[in-house]
Amino acid sequence: MKKPLLIIVAAVVAAGLAAYLCFAPGRKPADFSFVLLSEQKSLDPAINTTLAGGRVIRALFEGLAGLNPRTLAPEPALARSWEISPDRLHYTFFLRPARWSNGTPVSAHDFVYSWKRLLDPLSTAEYDYMLFYLKNGARFRKGQLADFDSVGVHAQNDSTLIVDLEHPTPYFLDIAAFESLFPVNRACVEKYRTLWTRPENIVCNGPYTLTFHQLNHKLRLEKNPAYWNRARVRLAIVDAYTCEGINTAFNMYETGVADLIDDFPSAIADTLLKRKDAMVAPYLGTYLYRCNMATPPLDNPLVRRSLEMAVNKEEIVRHITKGGEVAATSFVPPGLPGYPTLTGVLYNPDSARSLLAQAGFPKGKGFPPLQLLYNTSENHKKIAEAVCYMLRKELAISLDPVNVEWSVLQEKMRTRDYQIIRGSWIGDYTDPNTFLDMFVTNGGNNQTGWSNSAYDSLIALAGQTLNPAQRMDRLAAAEKILVAEGPLINVYFYVTKFLIKPRIKGVYPNIRGYFNIADMYTE
Structure with a gap:
């Protein structure tokens, strides 16, 4: 079994890696590549919705x-400190x-603008609810x-931001600490408009600047000499490849092109999990399918x-x-x-068959x-082929898997131009609310048309509950x-599955798969 795999690897490497490596002969090699x-949906903090984009945005802003990076506890960044009122409604x-x-x-005015x-109201931002x-x-x-001016954010002066909740x-x-709330440079955004994130235009306040970006291929980050904490940044040049x-x-990882990948082929997972360069940990993410409420009988x-009920999730994670992963x-x-x-x-x-019959489709008729x-x-x-097969076998219904590119999937999800669509959700912060508040009626990331007044009420009530145990109980009731x-058709809970070269330091296992390039270094 191993020999054919090596042949496949060699063939793919020979055919494909040249395209990644020849983008600009003579460029300096990167200190780290991943x-x-x-592809990142956007490098605009207000528009991005992807994990990939978030990792790059954290380097730029x-x-x-x-x-x-170890505990996921919030720490001072651009704010050197803060004060919170006793009623926890007022932050300075x-x-x-x-x-x-x-x-x-x-x-502070940059934050108010951003x-x-x-x-x-005219923005296309999907993380507005943050x-x-x-x-x-x-x-x-x-x-x-x-x-x-009636919204709870004000600049008291250039260095003091007042927030009321x-x-x-x-x-x-x-x-x-979430990327959507990062500041952007007003003059840059208003001058270049939709082109402001191009390397020749972008103005950043983070540890890196963007010096090269070829869509669906590669981007290069270089240390920002204007960053306030530039002594912290030990990797001068970073390359990110898109595939x-x-x-x-x-x-790319095995041939040394990349130093880190955040997933690996399931066909050889058993072997890779035993390697010393594998980093595996529970992960705050769910693999799922969305059902469009505008599509009868969904x-x-x-x-x-x-x-x-007709999907054998244990078979999916096992085989x-x-x-x-956990079903x-x-x-x-x-x-x-x-x-x-x-x-x-x-x-x-x-x-499952009984429920389908109750819905008016006995034996799938x-x-x-x-x-x-x-x-x-x-x-x-x-996974899509397995799910479709299981539903045909158990329910005698016709469900066909259809492949589309990532950007097409994102657009179809946004416009609800689908029947059933693959999705996932990765926690944006370490609290169940990051999962549950997205499915309130007309939520920016709901994207299904589902609405339930009792659910909405529980989420709203939880948001007003000071007692931690009561708040969790109300969120759990909403999840029920x-x-x-x-x-949703929830399939499995993710695990972090990194392969990372031993020389790369500063990446730690945590439930969000979180790392910040500015914290990383080499030995």
């Missing part, structure tokens, strides 16, 4: 707070002296309030639960992914402090043919509704 398994951030890459000062831009915690933030975004939010400092194939990424919760019966991954793990939808083909969209990836293909009636 692979992004999808810096927010009020950062995260400790004190900014340190810092400059943009063009030499101009970073100020947060207003994220909440602009600022609904601000006083009047949601009202301004929805056009119910015209005066941004609607309700106490125990994870607000985690949100302040959609896990096998290609693995070949608008019927009996049908949706029938589909999920396809094979990397230690999901709920939406929120296990491991969050104080939050109970819900036992939700279990594999039960008999009950009259059930319309549907399509399941997935983006290009060996594993996505295998989501799992029983919601638009």
Whole structure:
């Protein structure tokens, strides 16, 4: 079995790596290189929605707070310190002296401009709700309030930012460390508009600048000489390659083109998991499929639960992914402090058939043919084919897997131009709310059309609950509704599966797969 694999690896390397390596002969080699398994949707902090984009944005920009790479605890970043009022509604951030890459000062006014831009009613930002915690933030975004001065963010002076919240939010400092809230340079954005993130235009305040970017191929980051904490940055040049194939990424790692990849081929996972350069840990992420509520009969919760009950998720993690993933019966991954793990939808083909019959489709009769969209990836293909096979076998319905490119999948999800579509959700902060608040009615990342007033009420009530145990109980009650009636087919919980060269230091196992290039170094 190993010999054919090596032949495949050699063939792919010979055919493909030249295209990655010859983009600009004579360029200095990078101190560190890694692979992004999808193209960044945007390098604009307000527009990006992808994990790949977030990793690059963290290198180019810096927010009020950062995260400790070991513990994920919020730490001072552009804000040297902060004060929180006893009622936890009022935050005062004190900014340190810092400059943009063009030499101009970073100020509290940059945050006011950037947060207003994220909440602009005309913005296409999908992470707008990250600022609904601000006083009047949601009202301004929805056009119910015209005066941004009424929103809870103000610059007291150039170095002091005042933030007022609607309700106490125990994870607000985690949100302040999230990429969507990073500042952007107003003069740059308004001068270059949609072209402002190009290497020749972009103005950054983070540890790196962008010096090269070829879409769907490669970008180069170089140490920002204007960064306030440049002594912290030990990797002078960093390359990030973009590819959609896990096998290609693995070949780049094995041949020394890349120093880190965040996934590896399932066909050889058993072997790779035993290697010393493998870093495997539980991960705050869920692999799933979304159902479009505008597509009958998927608008019927009996049908949706029938589909999920007919999927043997244990078979998928045992025979396809094979990397230690855990079959999901709920939406929120296990491991969050104080939050109970819900036992939700279990594999039960008999009950699945019964539910489908109750919905009006006994033995699949009259059930319309549907399509399941997935983006290009060996594993996505295998999983989609397995799910479609299981549903045909157990329910006698027609479901065809359809491959589209990543950008097409993103657009179809955004516009709800699908029937069933592959998705995932990775926690943006270490709290169950990062999973659950996205499915409130008309939530920016809902993208299914699902709506449930009881669910909305529980999420809102949890957001106003000061007692930690009561808050978790209300979030768990909301998740029960989501799992029983919601638009998702949850497949498995991810694990971090890094391969990282031993010389690379500063990357640590944590439940978010989080690393910051500015913390990394070589030995």
